[in-house]
Amino acid sequence: MKRAPTHSYPGINLGERHASAHKATEVVTFGFWVFLMSDLVYFGLMFAIYITMIDAQAGGPGPHELFDLHSIFAQTLILLTSSLTVGLAMLALKYNLPRVRIVFWFAVTLVLGLSFLVLEVRDFMAMAEKGGVPQRSGFLSAFFGLVPLHGLHVAAGCLWLIVLGIQLRVMGMTDRIKSRVVRLALFWHFLDLIWIGIITIVYFGGLAYG
Amino acid sequence: MITQDQGFFGRLTWDSFPVAALIRHPGTNEIVANAAAAVVVVGVVVVVALLSWFRLWGPLWRDWLTSADHKKIGIMYVVFAVVMLARGVLEGVVMRAQQAAGPGDGFLAAEHFAELFSTHGTIMIFFVAVPFVFGIANYVVPLMIGARDVAFPVMNQISLGLTVSAGMMLMVSLVVGEFSTGGWTAYPPYTGAAFNPGVGPDYWIWAIVVSGIGTTLTGINFAVTIYKLRAPGMTFMRLPMYCWTIICSSILIVFAMPPLGVAALLLAADRYLDFHFFTNDLGGNMMNYANLFWLFGHPEVYLLVLPAYGIYSEVFATFSAKRLYGYNSLVIATMSIAILSFTVWLHHFFTMGQSALINAVFGIATMLIAIPTGVKVYDWMATLWRGRIRFSVPMLYGLAFLMLFVIGGLSGVILANPTVDYQVHNTLFLVAHFHNVLLPGVLFGLLAAYNYWFPKAFGFRLNEGWGRVSVALWTLGFMLTFLPLYFVGLLGMPRRSFSWEDPDFHPYMIVALIGALVVLGALLSVLVQLWVSIRDRDRTRVPAGDPWDGRTLEWSIPAPPPAYNFAIIPRVSDRDEFAAAKEGGAAYPSPAAYEDIDIPRNTGIGFILCVLSGVWMFALVWWIWWLAILASVLIILAIIFWSFDSSTELTIPAEEVRKAHEAWLEQVRQAPAIDRDDETTSRNRGLARPDLEPAT
Numbered sequence: 001m002k003r004a005p006t007h008s009y010p011g012i013n014l015g016e017r018h019a020s021a022h023k024a025t026e027v028v029t030f031g032f033w034v035f036l037m038s039d040l041v042y043f044g045l046m047f048a049i050y051i052t053m054i055d056a057q058a059g060g061p062g063p064h065e066l067f068d069l070h071s072i073f074a075q076t077l078i079l080l081t082s083s084l085t086v087g088l089a090m091l092a093l094k095y096n097l098p099r100v101r102i103v104f105w106f107a108v109t110l111v112l113g114l115s116f117l118v119l120e121v122r123d124f125m126a127m128a129e130k131g132g133v134p135q136r137s138g139f140l141s142a143f144f145g146l147v148p149l150h151g152l153h154v155a156a157g158c159l160w161l162i163v164l165g166i167q168l169r170v171m172g173m174t175d176r177i178k179s180r181v182v183r184l185a186l187f188w189h190f191l192d193l194i195w196i197g198i199i200t201i202v203y204f205g206g207l208a209y210g
Numbered sequence: 211m212i213t214q215d216q217g218f219f220g221r222l223t224w225d226s227f228p229v230a231a232l233i234r235h236p237g238t239n240e241i242v243a244n245a246a247a248a249v250v251v252v253g254v255v256v257v258v259a260l261l262s263w264f265r266l267w268g269p270l271w272r273d274w275l276t277s278a279d280h281k282k283i284g285i286m287y288v289v290f291a292v293v294m295l296a297r298g299v300l301e302g303v304v305m306r307a308q309q310a311a312g313p314g315d316g317f318l319a320a321e322h323f324a325e326l327f328s329t330h331g332t333i334m335i336f337f338v339a340v341p342f343v344f345g346i347a348n349y350v351v352p353l354m355i356g357a358r359d360v361a362f363p364v365m366n367q368i369s370l371g372l373t374v375s376a377g378m379m380l381m382v383s384l385v386v387g388e389f390s391t392g393g394w395t396a397y398p399p400y401t402g403a404a405f406n407p408g409v410g411p412d413y414w415i416w417a418i419v420v421s422g423i424g425t426t427l428t429g430i431n432f433a434v435t436i437y438k439l440r441a442p443g444m445t446f447m448r449l450p451m452y453c454w455t456i457i458c459s460s461i462l463i464v465f466a467m468p469p470l471g472v473a474a475l476l477l478a479a480d481r482y483l484d485f486h487f488f489t490n491d492l493g494g495n496m497m498n499y500a501n502l503f504w505l506f507g508h509p510e511v512y513l514l515v516l517p518a519y520g521i522y523s524e525v526f527a528t529f530s531a532k533r534l535y536g537y538n539s540l541v542i543a544t545m546s547i548a549i550l551s552f553t554v555w556l557h558h559f560f561t562m563g564q565s566a567l568i569n570a571v572f573g574i575a576t577m578l579i580a581i582p583t584g585v586k587v588y589d590w591m592a593t594l595w596r597g598r599i600r601f602s603v604p605m606l607y608g609l610a611f612l613m614l615f616v617i618g619g620l621s622g623v624i625l626a627n628p629t630v631d632y633q634v635h636n637t638l639f640l641v642a643h644f645h646n647v648l649l650p651g652v653l654f655g656l657l658a659a660y661n662y663w664f665p666k667a668f669g670f671r672l673n674e675g676w677g678r679v680s681v682a683l684w685t686l687g688f689m690l691t692f693l694p695l696y697f698v699g700l701l702g703m704p705r706r707s708f709s710w711e712d713p714d715f716h717p718y719m720i721v722a723l724i725g726a727l728v729v730l731g732a733l734l735s736v737l738v739q740l741w742v743s744i745r746d747r748d749r750t751r752v753p754a755g756d757p758w759d760g761r762t763l764e765w766s767i768p769a770p771p772p773a774y775n776f777a778i779i780p781r782v783s784d785r786d787e788f789a790a791a792k793e794g795g796a797a798y799p800s801p802a803a804y805e806d807i808d809i810p811r812n813t814g815i816g817f818i819l820c821v822l823s824g825v826w827m828f829a830l831v832w833w834i835w836w837l838a839i840l841a842s843v844l845i846i847l848a849i850i851f852w853s854f855d856s857s858t859e860l861t862i863p864a865e866e867v868r869k870a871h872e873a874w875l876e877q878v879r880q881a882p883a884i885d886r887d888d889e890t891t892s893r894n895r896g897l898a899r900p901d902l903e904p905a906t
Contacts (some may be wrong), residue, residue, distance in 0.1 A: 016393070026435060026438070027438045027439070028361075028362075030434055030437065031361060031362060031430055031431075031434040034434060034464055035430055037464060037465075038426055038429075038430065038464045038467070038468055039468075041464075041465055041469070042215065042468045042471065045468060045469055045474065045502065045505075048488070049472075049476070049498055052495065052498060052631050053495065055493075055494065056486075056492075056493025056494070056495065058491075058492040058493040059488075068852065098517035106719075106807045114679075125401065132483050134484075134486075136478075136492070137493045138486045138487065138492060138493025138663070139493060140486075141479070141480075141485040141486045141487050141493075141494075142487070144485070145476060145479060145485070145487070156827050159846075163850050163853065167853070170854070171854070171856055174856065175808060178854065180332060181399065
């Protein structure tokens with residue numbers, strides 16, 4: 001006998017507790033995975049550009065003068081923690097916990113996301129003070145083409161958290177809203193994944209080879 | 211790089227309009243430029259006047275612009291593509307006239323000629339081929355797989371909106387400012403701020419970015435639609451060949467559009483923010499651009515031609531009254547081409563400094579593509595073999611394709627050899643090659659699709675006689691225009707030259723101009739065919755929906771189909787489901803029960819994003835920063851506002867479905883079953899008589 005599939009897409013599924021929402025979420029979540037693949041190609045290419053331009057410093061400041069690993073360590077901890085908290089929001093949805101739990105974990109994620117952005121912008125300003133502006137060299141152009149692109153994604157994720165938090169209150173736990181929580185969680189984990197690439201290739205790789 | 215102080219309208223001044231140049235120093239060049247601008251302005255005025263005169267604004271808004279129905283979106287894509295095709299063809303004729311004007315400088319300024327080949331390429335690829343291919347796919351794919359719509363109907367509408375607004379930027383560039391002179395590839399550093407501070411490259415960049423987003427969304431939409439919305443029983447190996455090519459094409463889009471977006475946005479960063487990705491100084495590297503562009507550019511040509519292969523597969527099978535030969539090998543060949551297309555991009559710049567080894571690897575990879583393509587050609591010929599062939603219009607396009615496309619493919623294999631490429635690169639030989647694959651390949655396929663599925667979409671057949679005239683004119687026009695270019699290319703004439711001196715080129719240029727005029731005639735014949743067909747529509751109606759004795763599911767429903775496509779979602783048990791049903795006497799079943807059907811409700815979001823993205827692009831091109839920020843904020847707000855809308859579906863009650871469906875079944879019973887020999891006569895009401903003696 002063929003078992004009914006309970007796992008209809010990669011990642012945490014809503015499961016049988018949400019019969020209609022689970023069904024409605026399948027197609028749109030699959031589509032969102034395809035979108036993430038496409039977005040991943042953007043980042044992959046920006047990583048490739050960065051790698052080809054590590055040496056293109058044109059006499060300007062390089063990774064050793066500009067990168068502050070203490071701040072990067074703090075940003076990494078914050079962003080990884082936010083992946084945990086958005087995961088907890090997702091689990092709260094899956095196990096039908098009170099809606100306020102989802103909103104709470106959304107709020108924690110939002111605070112972490114914004115803190116990450118504040119630290120990142122502070123880093124950029126410190127770099128600029130040392131002459132590390134994108135107009136200075138091909139290397140810096142590649143850095144500022146890639147890292148702020150990730151930051152922009154985090155900012156978009158924060159906006160999404162706010163809008164969806166409001167919709168959770170205004171529109172209630174409809175199938176559509178549940179499916180959006182699933183996708184927002186996927187998006188947020190995706191940002192973490194990219195960040196792992198950034199610390200490895202941009203920061204560590206830059207310091208090792210630049 | 212932004213240098214000077216800007217006024218309220220950025221760098222937009224009176225001198226930005228080509229009229230200013232005409233008044234200051236009138237000449238042939240200025241007259242041609244202003245005539246083009248006048249065509250745009252007069253065109254807009256005429257359309258607005260006609261819509262107002264016939265009071266069509268309301269219906270246009272309710273039935274079309276706000277519709278999320280894949281069938282209407284498909285038709286709008288095709289209409290847009292044909293409008294852009296008219297401009298692209300006219301530009302081609304002007305370029306041919308310039309080069310035929312004899313040794314010397316012709317009648318156009320060098321910059322104007324460069325603008326022409328840049329817009330011609332950009333338009334033909336991004337605003338003719340892509341929207342035409344996906345217009346047809348929009349219409350046909352859900353019908354073929356037994357679905358009620360695409361996976362994301364509203365996103366589909368947004369894709370259309372973004373494609374159209376980007377295309378409109380090319381029209382605006384005729385009236386305000388000028389377009390890029392950097393070709394459709396827009397290579398920096400020539401298109402960088404140092405060499406090209408004007409608005410031209412900026413028009414190119416933003417049109418490419420916005421249409422690229424639209425196309426990416428389309429790719430996601432169709433990949434998901436075919437993966438997830440197939441009718442029960444339609445396994446992947448029962449998927450019609452056309453849908454296989456669309457899924458390959460969608461996968462190509464998902465992976466190949468990002469490199470284009472990256473290339474264009476990094477070029478924008480160089481131009482607007484003084485970055486150094488592709489500049490000559492401070493560590494910029496132009497080769498990154500060449501690699502990014504062709505990482506997109508090569509898959510792009512396959513994402514255009516694969517759907518055309520799919521169309522030919524359907525056409526050859528239907529009009530030979532046979533099952534498609536070698537289905538499995540065609541599926542494998544299609545997938546192989548899709549994958550190989552990502553491994554050959556470097557052959558677009560063999561001469562730009564790689565080692566001989568790298569050139570050899572990419573040369574061999576390029577030649578490999580000829581293998582799956584050859585498999586396809588043989589499969590198609592084997593489909594024709596011993597078929598009961600009718601030489602109707604789509605079949606004629608298919609036959610012209612088979613013969614001409616092989617020439618284009620072989621000249622591609624010649625070019626794939628790096629040592630030969632060193633001799634002929636950047637000559638008209640290359641221009642002849644890619645027109646040889648794009649016209650008989652993509653365009654003939656799309657015209658075949660237009661003739662083939664038109665009766666499904668509008669309920670009446672296109673005029674057969676004028677269809678044949680247009681096949682003849684396209685074929686003849688293509689051969690006269692582009693085959694001489696092979697020869698003149700081998701003689702050494704560089705492409706994109708507004709001026710040339712060698713008198714040996716002249717005869718070829720004259721023939722090519724005559725050919726271009728024939729192509730213009732071919733375009734006109736398509737319009738005449740449409741007009742004649744609409745005039746005679748009462749004699750060619752096919753309400754029963756199956757005018758060609760079709761084989762796949764789209765022919766099993768009324769023509770035109772109802773908004774919900776299928777009254778009852780079919781169960782599929784055969785690759786040629788409808789042909790099998792007809793043979794088994796099981797076509798046109800009367801369902802025992804009907805259900806309520808949900809269809810997507812109308813929404814204005816696609817139109818709103820179309821307008822706002824247009825304003826956003828215009829503001830960025832002209833450095834009107836306040837307007838660019840305003841448009842960005844409004845775009846974000848519009849999307850958020852739309853996301854609060856919870857009633858996106860409209861329910862059609864079962865009773866209404868039953869009435870419509872039973873009325874149609876009655877029409878089918880009344881219609882005379884016609885033999886295939888009669889299918890171009892007025893007896894054809896769209897009910898085919900199953901063949902007593904099937905073709906072998």
